[in-house]
Amino acid sequence: MDTNRNARLEQTELFLGHFLRWGVLTSAAILITGLLAGFLAPEWSASVTRAGIVLLIALPIARVAVTLVIFFIQRDYIYVGITAFVLAVLLLSLTLGRAAHADQINNPQPHADADLNYSQSM
């Protein structure tokens, strides 16, 4: 039972390792493209770079989702529960964040740094 369990854990680790490596490499490739676009096609630069950042931010959350699926396939139900809980809390915090953001848009507070717009100076 225990060796079986360890063998399955090893598969999980290998898969997660590959998943993260490809995610990181893809996002790096997009970010480099975005930076290079700054020289060749400046109007595209920011949106390409932004796509790379969105992918980067999504990666840890996707990783939790992938882990959930793996534990489910392995019928490791304790960890299916644990991982599902973490995923739910993550999604809840993203929703809370979005709600807070909407609140800020509806009731805008003046920023102390209104005189400094860094993105314009770049």
Place this chain on the structure above:
Amino acid sequence: MQSLLTDPAAHQTILFFVSIIAGAIGSALGLGGGIVIIPTLTLIFKVDIRYAVGASIVAVIATSSSAAATYVKDHMCNIRVAMLLEVATTVGAITGALMAPYIPAQYLYALFTTVLLYSSISMWNGRKQDLGGNPVATDPLASRLSLNSSYFDKALGRVVSYQVTQVKLGFALMLGAGVLSALLGIGSGALKVPAMDRAMRLPIKVSTATSNFMIGVTAAASAGLYFMRGDILPELAAPTALGVFVGSFFGTRFLAKAPSHWIRTLFVVVLTFIAIQMGMKALGY
């Protein structure tokens, strides 16, 4: 307020190299690297703290994912311990975020400083733990949750098996770490590693690698909000992330090959440094 450097390409190049250092330190010690990125951006580039924190959170996520890719394959990171403790840190993070408006930051910095100084001393006193053997009291919860594991230590040239103990205490400390780091928006790794090291008695390399794996998840949750608010500037985030990728390539290899007591010594030094930084803030500097 004008930036010292007006050439964007020069900005980005410097930021790239600073991020290599941040990624190397962050990935080896499980800290994420914000301690290097934030001061560089605010003090040298005169960037507003909002955007510095935005870039730093990208650095944390980039460190976590790129380092975890290596640690997971090397067995250095304990996935089950990470998933279990992420329950505590994510719940703690939400609680902290909801409490934040009601607690004055000055007291938080003072509390954080105290916790960090205590952790530094405690981690230093725990250095005998690195000599191996790791005789810990058996925790039935650890076997029920299959937390006990092993990794191949390249410095020792052999497999190190370890048992996890005081699971409940570790979980409770992580809850506290989640609350505190969400309140301050920083420092989750600085609290996670001592909790795993002192309470659950994981080998130091496993503690830092597992902390690394975890911090990305917590950071990603708040990064969504930062991104929507427009605090994450692509022109800062891109060179930061790319530098961190390069840095973590070196940091992960360093962690794998360095003897455990080096890692502990380095960690204590950096932790004390962060404690001093926070102490200055508590005193209003």
